[in-house]
Amino acid sequence: MVEVHVLVQRYILCVLLSAHAVSSATDKMMRAAQFEKGGPENLYVGEVARPALGERQALIKVHTSAINRADTLQRKGLYPPPPGESDILGLEAAGVVDSLGPGCSEKWKIGDRVMSLLSGGGNSEYVATPEQLLMPIPEGMDYIQAAAIPEVWLTAYQLLHFVGKVQTGETVLIHGGASGVGTAAVQLVSLAGAKSIVTAGSEAKIATAVSLGASKGFNYKEGDFSQKVLDATNGKGVDVILDCVGGSYYEQNMNAIAVDGRWVLYGLMGGGTISGDVFAKLLRKRVSVTGTTLRARSLEYKSQLVGSFMQEVLPHFISGKVKPIIFTTFPLEKIGDAHKMMEENKNTGKIVIEVIQDRDKKDEL
Ligand SMILES: NC(=O)c1ccc[n+]([C@@H]2O[C@H](COP(=O)([O-])OP(=O)(O)OC[C@H]3O[C@@H](n4cnc5c(N)ncnc54)[C@H](OP(=O)(O)O)[C@@H]3O)[C@@H](O)[C@H]2O)c1
Structure with a gap:
């Protein structure tokens, strides 16, 4: 009789332990955007393991993320993540600190509202990021607005200040003037006391850029923009060009600079690809050309960029001098539609991905 009792006890213990194992394994899973290489229809939401935290990393419970051109290239197999980084799409996220890894400072607490630049992994329920790249979400700003900041604002800030060294009174030509990066760059140029001229593919996009502070805009689909840029600068040309187009704009950029x-x-x-007497033209005008990327930069460089941005720009979101530009939002499940919209050049500003939708997150704002 005693033996039967012991057996029953062991059986119950086994059932309880295996139930616990199943539930803790489930707890460690998350929803994330997945894809088979190809078109936007190849995107879907799958279950994957939550990221493990490394030294000085924070886990963000993601409320919102966003789409960038780099994601569309990665989906096509043309832009793999840097070695060691998440292969899940998503270069930015906004949410709350869920947990902190070993060696973290005391700067951040569980539950803090944060946004972060990422090397990948944002289009998911949880993402790990170095604590040095966390930024506080300004008071009064919601998660949708916050997700529209890290990638394009830090890129535009880097292009203008770390690379282009824009000075007060200068003129900057911004291509893709209504793009995510472009709408941030136009506002940052004004903040720096400089003047911007944009190019874009429609009157509506130009009107948006002008409403954000651009002095003039030219529709590149209506012929050569370079003479118009020279006329607008009294024949001098622009001091800085932010060029996300490259080959097809080479001749016109050379004339306009x-x-x-x-x-x-x-x-x-x-x-x-460009051809012609490129060096001769560069030489004659003493032009310096600098190529730059952000995703593959070192953590040290990105930390400096984030630190400088937090000091110089973040306060202006609170004062209302600058604002994130959001075109629309999609739930994570519709991420394929979001990619399609971006590839059709329909957006002005950002396309945001809601991982937790409005109705679920009211309490946490
Ligand atoms: N190097 C870096 O660190 C870095 C970081 C972030 C982004 N980027 C690059 O920055 C660019 C903008 O990114 P984003 O996320 O802001 O893009 P976005 O919001 O998708 O906007 C891009 C816009 O560029 C215009 N465009 C597309 N193809 C064009 C072409 N062949 N010629 C002229 N204009 C064209 C389209 O607007 P129109 O209707 O006006 O044609 C399109 O809506 C992308 O090239 C991206 O790869 C680079």
């Missing part, structure tokens, strides 16, 4: 101009190349939407 001033002597001693700085040409910051950060994208190749118009191709990467």
Whole structure:
């Protein structure tokens, strides 16, 4: 009789232990955007393991993330993540600190509302990020607005200040003037006391850029923009070009840039091939061309960028001098539609992904 009792006890213990094992394994899973290489229809939401925290990393419970051109290239197999980084899409996220890994400072607490630049992994329920890249979400700003900040604002800030060294009174030509990066750059140029001219593919996009502070805008689909830029600068040309187009704009950029101009190349939407007497033209105008990327930069560089941005720009979101520009939002399950919209050039500003939708998050705002 005693033996039967012991057996029953052991059986119950086994059932309880295995139930616990199943539930803690489930606790460690999360929903995340997954894809098979190819078109936007190949995106879907799957269950994957939550990221494990490394030294000085924080786990963010993601409320919102966003789409960037780099995600569309990664989906096509053209832009793999840097070695060691998450292969889940998503270069930014906003949410709350869920937990902190070993060696973290005391700067952040569980439950803090944060946003972060990421090397990947944002289009999911949880993402790990170095604590040095966390930024506080300004008071009064919701998660949708916050997710529209890290990637494009830090990129635009880097292009203008770390690379292009824009000075007060200068003129900056911004291509893709209504893009995510472009709408941030236009506002940052004004903040720096400089003047911007944009190019974009429709009157509506130009009107948005002008409403954000651009002095003029030209529709590149209506012919050569370079003479118009020269006319707008009394024949001098622009001091800085933020160029995300490359190949197809090469001749016009060369005409539109001033002597001693700085040409910051950060994208190749118009191709990467040029021909002609490129060096002769660069030489004559003493133009410096700098190519730059952000995702593959060192943690030290990104930390400096984030620190400088928090000091110089973040307060202006609170004062209302600058604002994130959001075109629309999609739930995580509709991420394929979000990619399609971006690839059709329909957005002005950011396309945000809601991982937790409004109705679920009211209490936490
Ligand atoms: N190097 C870096 O660190 C870095 C970081 C972030 C982003 N980027 C690059 O920055 C660029 C903008 O990114 P984003 O996320 O802000 O993009 P976005 O919001 O998707 O906007 C891009 C816009 O560029 C215009 N465009 C597309 N193809 C074009 C072409 N062939 N010629 C001229 N204009 C074209 C389209 O607007 P229109 O209707 O006006 O044509 C499109 O809506 C991308 O090239 C991206 O790869 C680089």
